Amino acid sequence: MARTKTTANPPPPFVNYKALYTWAPNDLLDECSDLVSSKAWRDHIGEPSTYDHRAFAKRHDNNITMLPCTLGEPVCGDERANNGVPFFYFYQVVFKCIGMRLPFSRFERELLTEINIAPAQLHPNGWAFIKAFGVLCGFFGCAPSVDVFLHFIEVKKQGKSLWVSLSNILGRVLLSLFQQSFKGWKGKFF
């Protein structure tokens, strides 16, 4: 999340993503964001003149920037397509509906590392489990722990699906689903 941007929008350089990510299946390369315009960006964070970090960050932090994607940029992109500057993609619904904010907490970072996924690989309901678990632990005065989380919640990957979901372990139901179904969330990420 550290791409820099000038006020003028030069046309994005052509990047041959298929050649760059030979490992990626077509449906992954086809998962591109509709949020490519500065209007989409402004709609999310507010007018630049009244720049509001609260739409994506817990506090103002010069190291955290949220930017719209370029046209045709697949969700599997990495810093090779961004002049070597590290960043990650994040679905808008997770900011808007679930209220996740950056930077990730230590627990969130450790969990993503443990289950070995990128932030955009996790289904929104999974993010809701993570957020609600953090709230519960905060109430009970204990630090959220990856081991405790994975005692109650398991990681599921459906067949060849590229996204990962989290679900309650039978007999240890701690949290309900945030929403039975999320619609239209794919194709909307920053």
Next chain:
Amino acid sequence: MKPKSLDELPLNDREACKILTSVGGFDTATLISLEYNAEALAQYISMSASPYDLLVSASIGFLLDT
């Protein structure tokens, strides 16, 4: 990925698991919506758990601090 069993966990985590198990299932959307409202959150959680569970859970902070 295999679920973590209680036996595999350090003592503090085991205690946390027992407490969370004893208070049971919560509504994720409600928890998230009450994140910044401590009083309403306490009320919601106390409605979902018996006073005994909350009494036990109050000790977890102490256990983890030691």
